[in-house]
Amino acid sequence: MTNLDSVLAQVDANFDDSLKRLVTLVGFKSISTDPDYKEECQKAAEWIANELNGIGIDTRVHETPGHPMVVGHDSDTADKPGPHVLFYAHYDVQPVDPLELWDDDPFNAKVFEKDGVKMIFGRGSSDDKGQMLTFVEACRAYKEVHGSLPIAVSILFEGEEESGSPSLLPFLNAHKDELSKDLALVCDTTMFDPETPAITTMLRxxxxxxxxxxxxxxxxxxxxxxxxxxxxxxxxxxxxxxxxxxxxxxxxxxxxxxxEELAPDVKAQWDALPFDDAEFLRDVGLSIPAGETGYSVYEQLNARxxxxxxxxxxxxxxxxxxxxxxxxxxxxxxxxxxxxxxxxxxxxxxxxxxxxxxxxxxxxxxxxxxSAPGHSLSADFPPLQKGAAALKDEWGKDTIMMGMGGSIPIVSEFKDILGMDSMLIGYALETDNIHSPNEKYNLESYHKGIRSWVRVLAALAE
Amino acid sequence: MTNLDSVLAQVDANFDDSLKRLVTLVGFKSISTDPDYKEECQKAAEWIANELNGIGIDTRVHETPGHPMVVGHDSDTADKPGPHVLFYAHYDVQPVDPLELWDDDPFNAKVFEKDGVKMIFGRGSSDDKGQMLTFVEACRAYKEVHGSLPIAVSILFEGEEESGSPSLLPFLNAHKDELSKDLALVCDTTMFDPETPAITTMLRxxxxxxxxxxxxxxxxxxxxxxxxxxxxxxxxxxxxxxxxxxxxxxxxxxxxxxxEELAPDVKAQWDALPFDDAEFLRDVGLSIPAGETGYSVYEQLNARxxxxxxxxxxxxxxxxxxxxxxxxxxxxxxxxxxxxxxxxxxxxxxxxxxxxxxxxxxxxxxxxxxSAPGHSLSADFPPLQKGAAALKDEWGKDTIMMGMGGSIPIVSEFKDILGMDSMLIGYALETDNIHSPNEKYNLESYHKGIRSWVRVLAALAE
Known part of the structure; x- marks a missing residue:
């Protein structure tokens, strides 16, 4: 087995335990907007900090005027190849109202099967606890197999993403030196579809x-x-x-x-996407694209x-x-x-x-x-090419360079305050019901998500 | 003394009594929008019907689903020269809130003097009780002097003008034969200014x-x-x-x-009016006329x-x-x-x-x-020319053929249902504070208003 294959095998072998940890994390009712759940947020932060410390990432829970920030640094970051990355995710979740629309207790996560697809049910299973743990479990597997990570890794987990991140800016400013790394990895986005991996390279x-x-x-x-x-x-x-x-x-x-106009290769990739303009509009009762003429609906949405x-x-x-x-x-x-x-x-x-x-x-x-400027990673940014290739290896399909019509404020804050670009890789699906009742995360998203990070970390070291 | 002069002298001689009657009429709190004042509306209607009967105009109070209609016909309308006129006014008034902004009890009418001008104070003193009584008192003087009116006169007094006239349409339809006369006289409008009489010949x-x-x-x-x-x-x-x-x-x-463009003589009259475009706009904080270019502000307001x-x-x-x-x-x-x-x-x-x-x-x-069409009286409509001449005789200044930017629904209803044109003559002033605290009616408006109707009735008989 190669170095990489042995880590992937470890991920597979430990997946049941990875799942148990996700069930535990979902169990914390870390609803950041509701002061009644302040203690649950604190507990979630402490639990995840404890997990990180357990795998050799030195982690502290930093109090803020709101919910805590969790910041960790791998115990061994010196003389690593590749970029020093700061991995970002958030441990807080959306409220669960209206509770009566949930099929089960939102905080008692369970695995179930629907239409032949296995999923884990619960608030935060996808957004963003499931996504967060894909990276943590990838690190765990590396540490278990090789005792170390292939590149230098730091961690920032926030507990106020769902309530406007009031403590984030002051925290970033106060910890600028500690948090300014070469590249941010953010795991809070979707794949293009259940089979097709994506890196979100453009945010409006x-x-x-x-x-x-x-x-x-x-x-x-x-x-x-x-x-x-x-x-x-x-x-x-x-x-x-x-x-x-x-x-x-x-x-x-x-x-x-x-x-700027889309780079020709991205344009070619987008033109080939199975994105149905008519269906997209029909879903909201419309039929005529109303944006700039001369651009596809997907371009109007994501690049214009x-x-x-x-x-x-x-x-x-x-x-x-x-x-x-x-x-x-x-x-x-x-x-x-x-x-x-x-x-x-x-x-x-x-x-x-x-x-x-x-x-x-x-x-x-x-x-x-x-006001916030748009974000875009140039198609020839080396980490992007490495990440895309790693995802393709895992999923067996070309990685889509995706645009997203909305904004993710953290991305411009990382750029403005910490001077770093962000690479947004996520395994969630549009159908995950994030922010809605019956949130779920496909077991495949979780399992192959962990494996994907293993590959991305290895690729970034090259 | 001519026939006319003796009637005018009678108006002057009786003016104190005319004033007492206006004080009495203002005393009824006939606020039509407020159900608490239903009985006051009834009393006002009965009082005015009684007055009309007292001077030989056979009058009935007609119940409606809302407040009563007062309808009267002169006891002697046969074989009169000139048009048979239907005189319209309303005995209901606007609410008085905010009461604290009134200098005195709105329903305890009093004569006072301000800047050398005598006025009668009170809700309805101008709109429309004072205006209503100008005509009634003119009829009274005629009857007292000559025992009869120079033309055939009928009366319609409404009690719901300030609350949208819900009973008017059904009433007009139900009494079409009784109320369809040759010409309506409506007394609910203003003069051009305190010295200059006006007939409102255009309503938008x-x-x-x-x-x-x-x-x-x-x-x-x-x-x-x-x-x-x-x-x-x-x-x-x-x-x-x-x-x-x-x-x-x-x-x-x-x-x-x-x-249609304004008739040249009306246009000439309007161009000569002391209407100050800049002052009109400045009063509301503006300076640039925003209507159709090529028309004066007065035209934009009244004829466009x-x-x-x-x-x-x-x-x-x-x-x-x-x-x-x-x-x-x-x-x-x-x-x-x-x-x-x-x-x-x-x-x-x-x-x-x-x-x-x-x-x-x-x-x-x-x-x-x-939807309601506009209203306009042609400048060569004979009653209009007679009315204008009569007003000029009383006030000593040319009568302005005035436009009014707003609508008076009764005018189109008289036209549509009863097939009659309306001639709108009134003696109110823009400064009367109608619909506001401290409503007043100048004693001159009242006194010369009565005398004006005496002259108009005589002129219409010619």
């Missing part, structure tokens, strides 16, 4: 802005003022209408600065920036009718960002765009609602 | 419509769907933005059918149709932010109509306008919110 960023147009100094009667009085709903509508052309292109000046209107309000919105001309109207706008788009520059240009269209006797106020 | 009509755009079959996450999923706020904004061109012209096909957006809502409108793509967005739209614009045709064309711009996978629902 976000720029949120609220625009409040004020016209008259009070609400007016449309009989007495309709016509000569400026109507803020009209002004706002015209601004919003101007924000896209007929091809769905965003018209904010400079909006596409830093947006957007400017979406998330809310609008003005005037009388109750039932019936009121012949009012409102003083104010407002809209909440968010731009999903990709590549090197600069959220601050886009906010500034959006404001200029609004003000250019504002009558001189009206005014505008803004409320900022967050 | 109204077509109200709610448009509800549905895109996806549920609210979507903008990270997971932003781009390819249709956004109903975007669709709605683009439709609203298309509804006006850059000159403020409404773009609904056929919208201007039936809209509009398409206003009275309310808009969609997506997340609370505080903070939610990255949602809404399933629905809706807008409440009202068109003020003038001349012969057809509300039904405009509604139909607006819907076609919306549907032309609706993506094929989205849908639209509508809620109708009323």
């Amino acid at each position: 960023g976000l720029m949120g802005e609220e625009i409040i147009i004020t016209a008259a100094n009070r609400d007016l009667h449309s009989g007495a003022y309709g016509g000569p009085a400026a109507n803020p709903i009209k002004i706002l509508s015209r601004i919003l209408a101007d924000l896209h052309d007929d091809n769905g292109r965003v018209q904010i000046p400079g909006f596409y600065d830093g947006v 920036p957007t400017c979406e209107f998330n809310g609008i309000t003005g005037g009388y919105t109750g039932s019936g009718f009121k012949t009012v001309i409102a003083s104010q109207a407002s809209a909440k706008i968010s731009c999903r960002l990709v590549g090197k788009q600069d959220p601050d520059k886009i906010r500034e240009n959006l404001r200029a765009f609004v003000e250019e269209r504002l009558p001189a006797d009206c005014s505008v106020d803004y409320i900022e609602h967050g | 009509g109204l077509m109200g419509e709610e448009i509800i755009i549905t895109a996806a079959n549920r609210d979507l996450h903008s990270g997971a769907y932003g781009g390819p999923a249709a956004n109903p706020i975007k669709i709605l904004s683009r439709i609203l933005a298309d509804l006006h061109d850059d000159n403020g012209r409404v773009q609904i096909p056929g919208f201007y059918d039936g809209v 149709p509009t398409c206003e957006f009275n309310g808009i809502t969609g997506g997340y409108t609370g505080s903070g932010f939610k990255t949602v793509i809404a399933s629905q967005a809706s807008a409440k739209i009202s068109c003020r109509l003038v001349g012969k614009q057809d509300p039904d045709k405009i509604r139909e064309n607006l819907r076609a306008f919306v549907e032309e711009r609706l993506p094929a996978d989205c849908s639209v629902d509508y809620i109708e919110h009323g």
